[in-house]
Amino acid sequence: MLRRAGLSLRHFLLERKSNAGYSSYSSEAKMSRPVQARRLEGIDKNIWVEFVKLADTYATVNLGQGFPNFPPPDFLKEAFARALGGEDHALHQYTRAFGHPPLVKILAQFFGKLLGRELDPMTDVMVTVGAYQALFCCFQAFVDEGDEVIVIEPFFDCYETMVKMAGGTPVFVPLRAKAPKDGKLMSSADWQLDPAELASKFNKRTKAIVLNSPNNPLGKVFSRGELQLIADLCVKHDVLCISDEVYEWLVYDGKEHIRIASLQGMWDRTVIVGSAGKTFSATGWKVGWAMGPNRLLQHLRTVHQNSVYHCATAAQEAVAQGFQREFTLYGKPDSYFVQLPKELQQKRDWLVQSLDAAGMKPIVPEGTYFLVADISAFKSDVPDVPNSDESYDSRFAKWMVKNKGLAAIPLSAFCCEAHKSNYNHLIRFCFAKEEATLKAANEILQKWKQEKTS
Amino acid sequence: GHPSLVKALSQVYERVCGRKIDPLTDILVTVGAYGSLFSTIQALIEEGDEVIIIEPFYDCYEPMVKMAGAKPVFVPLRYKNDGSSASSADWVELANKFNSKTKAIILNTPHNPVGKVFSREELQVIADLCIKHDTLCISDEVYEWLVYKGKKHVKIATLPGMWERTITIGSAGKTYSVTGWKLGWAIGPQNLIKHLQVVHQNTLYTCPTPLQEALAQAFWIDYKRMDDPDCYFYSLSRELESKRDRMAQLLQEVGLKPVIPDGGYFMIVDVSPLNVDLSDVDEKQPYDYKFVKWMITSKKLSAIPLSAFCSPETKRQFEKYIRFCFIKKDSTLDAAEVILKNWNKQTA
8 A cells, every 4th residue: 555656647747748639639529439338229219208298398188197186195295294304314314225114114014914924024025216116126137138028018118128128028918909898888807818829928038927907008907817827827937927016006896906926826926016106196206116025026136236226215204104004094994095096986987988978989997097098080180191100199199289288198109119000099098187187188078079070 | 307406407517517508418317326327337338348447436336337247447546655645546557447448437536435536637637548548437426515625626527528428427415415315416418318318217217306306496595605605515515524624533543544535524544553353253354344343343333344345356455444434413423532532441
């Protein structure tokens, strides 16, 4: 440590002066080779960036991006305010990297009860920056070049890009619509996997399957039989299951959300992803979690400690208190997890009515706060452009927000490039909105219908 | 990034950098500076690349570079024992580390753990090498406001030819003493930041809204008083300087020679004068790891071993050093004083 520090700085600065011929002294020095990493190839486009901007510019009624426009429950906001403004200054500094102790403890307790198994809060639960980051950790932890990951279409768009970023290959298997019974509206339950088709996608390169139930965008709630089908294939082919259950509380008509990890042979190969944003109507808090056996979670921890390391303390403290409350009120009428789906079911029914009356054909969702509708009857407003690069539903959604002020998301956003044309007559609405917003949407739709028929 | 926050950041940094910064294209808000480091490295570094890291280094640089598939190349700071407390890079050694595979150099100023504030001349040498070898510079400046009397924080991105090739990283946690808010930012030219944005939209997509809103409001308040000594950027630094001096004094009274930092809130010190014999403890561990563990259990005082901030090859060079953090309230420093004053009594 007492070594002379080599040639002096002065020497270097003198040398520099004598090499004044460098073109590098121009203030226009630029990187001359491709600067970005190859892992970004094919994942740079993001539909949300485009559609959020359009909604911000043109929408009077925004039923596009999935977030509630009503506030989170008072008990939760108060918990956050207490965490930020209270006496415990430690809540402004780093907490435990893998999850604030009060939060992982209550999550382990709460979900342990639901899963019928004892969860270790320190090893079986990890807190993340939204469910989005939990998904990222899963793909980074488990997927390598040469791996295939089965993705059920339509899918939350990040699954495809995250698999690609990890160097893996997404393999798509579509939910297929069965015609509804005469006179009835189509339900998300009418969209089903073909068991033989699903089985054919599994091979020795298959590393994982991504399951999203309740499903965004369709609102499908996978039945026990459907989950068993998937579970059997996972066990047979020794495949992991990444189970995105962020809408777990938003199930309607008395349906049950079944956790695939509770099926035989599945706990040991499943990572469950959850979200405070969806659970407590606070998407902007960005608190999510991953749960599963230590042998899987340990690898998520490795990714986490090398990417974000810690999540915001105060928000975790508040969510922990929210869950404490729900734990004591579980199943009771006062429980937020009972009240929220009740309210949203009503809103779902209003929007279904509005769309049906206007001539758009809604697919009634069993869960989530999304609803997909068929816009074929409105095609006369937006003429088809043959040989267009852009999918029809995307053009339609853009036209609709600019001309009618109503924002929705084209369904082709939720499928792979090759299959976009299968969904080009469908758009997705979000109904987690105040009554006034849904009424305003209804007015736009009815007026539009009248303009068509007059 | 939340619009009001990126606008506030662009105003503050336009003033500091003396150039126009577009809030929507030249800034990305991330989950802590840690998240900016991750987004930068994932966006711009890959297999086949080499990344120069100056040792000792904030420990995440190495695993992040490896996770991106690249090779970290280390160059140590060397301590000049000439009465000043300056550490210096061996400039020939540094120049030799640059080659055609070098994609980036990671710079950390003010430096954690040593507390060095790189001078304009030193930054110029690094800048020249970056330009000569067409290399990027990832400049971790989280402690940018914590610079003590006589020193000035210089942003390498403001040197000629550097804006186009530099990502500058900052931290709300360090700027506003809210590490648990986990908000940071990366600032640079659009053609680089756009790639960080792609990583961000594929990793966590958004950062918490309410915290960004609060931070934006704080920045507006301080932006308006950037000419005023009461601005938190300066008042925190003044407060920390007296804590730095106190910490140094406490260590000196025990017979140690701490390396007085010019910036940041860490202080490193060689503990060999304390002559704590740990040869009977696990030999494979570096001395400083054993020392810190022993100190925590027997003296109830905790610090961090410096070899945690070194590559395997260099660990032995730094194994007599430990790092103290002095951004603590007075009662904590009082308690440290009691422990240190009683140290000699017990070992005598």
